[in-house]
Structures are given as C-alpha cells and as structure tokens.
Amino acid sequence: MKTKLCFATNNTHKLEEIQAILGDSFELLSLKDVGCTEELPETGNTLEANSLQKAQYLYDHYQVNCFADDSGLEVHALGGEPGVDSAHYAGKQRSHADNNALLLKNLQDKTDRKAQFRAVITLIQDGIVNQFEGVVTGQIVEDYKGTGGFGYDPLFIPDGYDKTFAEMDLVEKTKISHRGRSFEKLVAFLG
Numbered sequence: 700m701k702t703k704l705c706f707a708t709n710n711t712h713k714l715e716e717i718q719a720i721l722g723d724s725f726e727l728l729s730l731k732d733v734g735c736t737e738e739l740p741e742t743g744n745t746l747e748a749n750s751l752q753k754a755q756y757l758y759d760h761y762q763v764n765c766f767a768d769d770s771g772l773e774v775h776a777l778g779g780e781p782g783v784d785s786a787h788y789a790g791k792q793r794s795h796a797d798n799n800a801l802l803l804k805n806l807q808d809k810t811d812r813k814a815q816f817r818a819v820i821t822l823i824q825d826g827i828v829n830q831f832e833g834v835v836t837g838q839i840v841e842d843y844k845g846t847g848g849f850g851y852d853p854l855f856i857p858d859g860y861d862k863t864f865a866e867m868d869l870v871e872k873t874k875i876s877h878r879g880r881s882f883e884k885l886v887a888f889l890g
C-alpha cells in the first residue's frame with residue numbers, strides 16, 4: 700500500500716517534482732487534495748517556527764502525515780535580514796521587484812555582500828516531528844543579472860559560480876539550491 704503524505708502546497712510543479720523523486724511507494728497529496736482551502740498560519744519569527752506551524756496546523760486539522768517548507772534569504776551585513784520576512788521585505792504587496800530594490804538600497808556602500816538562502820522542511824508522521832535544512836551560500840551582486848527564476852534570484856551568485864540563480868535553469872539551480880538540498884535530506888530520510 701502507498702504511504703500518503705500531504706505536502707503543504709498547491710504548487711503542482713513542486714508536487715510533481717517531489718513525487719518523481721519519492722517514487723511509487725508514496726502518494727503525495729496537495730492541500731486541495733486534503734480539503735484545505737484556508738491559508739496556513741505563518742506567524743513565527745524563524746523559518747523553523749513557520750514551517751513547523753504550517754505542518755502542525757495541517758496535522759492537527761486534517762489528521763494527515765505531512766510536511767511543509769519555508770525559505771528565505773539571509774544577508775550577513777544586514778544581520779540575517781530579510782530572513783523570515785523575505786516574501787514581504789518591502790511591504791505587504793509582496794512584490795519581488797520592490798524587495799530586490801530595497802535589498803540593493805540597504806546594501807549600498809556595503810562591501811560585505813555575503814548571503815545565504817536557507818530552507819527548512821518540517822515533516823510530521825504519526826505525531827513525530829523532524830526538520831531538514833538546506834543552505835546555499837553566495838554573494839549579492841550590485842545589479843540585476845538574468846531573467847529566470849523568481850524572487851531574489853537575479854541578485855544572488857552562489858559560491859563557486861560566476862552567474863546568478865536567474866541565469867541558471869531549474870535543474871542546475873535545484874542541484875545546489877537551499878530547497879533542493881533540504882528536499883534531498885527529506886527524501887533520504889523517507890527512504
């Protein structure tokens with residue numbers, strides 16, 4: 700029998716990708732599949748707290764084994780900001796363009812351009828909680844480069860590369876990205 704596992708997302712792209720890695724022994728369910736149409740609570744101060752909050756809500760309200768992810772960009776010279784506020788760094792309009800512009804403004808005149816993307820997945824199976832972290836370190840560039848990806852991708856060059864995430868295709872990015880690395884750990888754990 701297939702093990703059912705709900706992923707706290709309705710992004711079919713993400714679901715298909717993870718389903719392909721997990722193979723036939725798992726049946727991945729979306730939020731819609733389990734009847735969850737409300738927004739999941741996300742009021743924590745850390746990526747760990749937020750991904751736990753989302754998974755715990757699903758587990759408690761829908762009685763399903765599940766996992767949730769949360770991710771953000773942490774910039775060294777800004778004390779780890781925007782971090783958990785990455786999606787709404789420049790305000791509640793949640794505009795990637797505004798967020799990127801604010802980031803560049805806040806880093807004006809700063810020589811320290813170190814940053815990392817971090818992702819945390821919380822898995823809850825039969826009440827047991829496990830978390831998996833993925834990190835990719837790099838630098839924030841002074842001007843936009845590339846048109847692919849989303850969010851802060853045009854401003855982030857991963858260490859060991861001379862192009863931004865926005866200049867990579869999804870396969871290349873996922874091999875080294877925070878999200879890719881966190882999902883690798885989840886998949887290894889689930890066996």
Ligand code: IMP
Binds near residue numbers: 770785798852878
């Ligand atoms: P979420 O965890 O997927 O909701 O991501 C939260 C926010 O972090 C996004 O809205 C982006 O601003 C930022 N972010 C997370 N992952 C990435 C990435 O791979 N590239 C660019 N921005 C990202």
